[in-house]
Amino acid sequence: MNNHQLPFFESIDISTLKEYYKVHTILDNSKISIDINFEKKFIDENTFQVLKNFLESIPKFDEQNKSLISNDFKEEGEAFDYINFYLDELGQEELSSIINIDNDNYPKEKQLLDKLRLIRVGLYPDGKYDADYFGVFDYSIEIDGEPCNQLLVVKTDVKDDLDHITWES
Template sequence: MKKNIAYFGEIEINSPQETTEGKVTIDNHQIELDLNFYDGVPEHDWVAEYESYIKDLKQHKTNVEAAIRSDYEDGGDVKEYVDFHLEELDASTLDKVLAGTDASKSKEERLLSVLKLTRIGFYPGDEDYAVWDYTIGREITDLLVVVNTDSTGKINYVTWEN
């Protein structure tokens, strides 16, 4: 049975492809989406679960970004990500990354402010239902700040990875 899934188009819901790609625009930024079924199709109604999550996408984004800020302020993985890039990037690259940020703030705060959402991966049936990827620029680094949420949008954890 095929069904039209928001941001992904028409999908065979009982036997979807392992990965289906889509796009959404949030706050004038285009975000890549992917729907992943590596472990097969879950037995519960994954379409309803997805639709419930996606209808609150902007609120989830607000919560994810609050978790990133909180993790940074608590000296967690986001602080490590920021510190790592301040140490590793050469001065000219860092100047390019920080261009247009508030020069009255610390370099750490400025680097944190340029983190942008680039991708949300959905994994129906998994505990880490949605994976939110943030970067200071894919042309600058392969490393990402990653936030995982459950299917209700509750934050599972914040980390950084490549």
């Protein structure tokens, strides 16, 4: 056995990997899930260390991703479309349960951006599913305490450099 301890996870044997690992944890007072998806049955020590370092950096990456999302919104990218979807689709009552719609000094769009919460981190350290990215960060807005099924997704490389942002459901 070649057991190693990963942040958030129990010990894993890097010489006989399962295809899928998943945990739930709390980050910034919000529940998130973290999953690791392996193509191969083993990884080397270097890949393990990269994975460990990435997991340890999730809080930092979350902050970086929020900045990327904000910039994407300003550039009228996927984040812009995502936020405007909610402004178009939600009635005033639903919208007012999420943000302060009467605050003229704090634009509704900015309020919704600030309500985005990380709900999942998916890792693909060896390219499972032909992924050409390492980390997937799913963000959502909560309505009535539950994340919506519309996700703003930040896909990154192993250093958390942006691959792309997309909107998924």
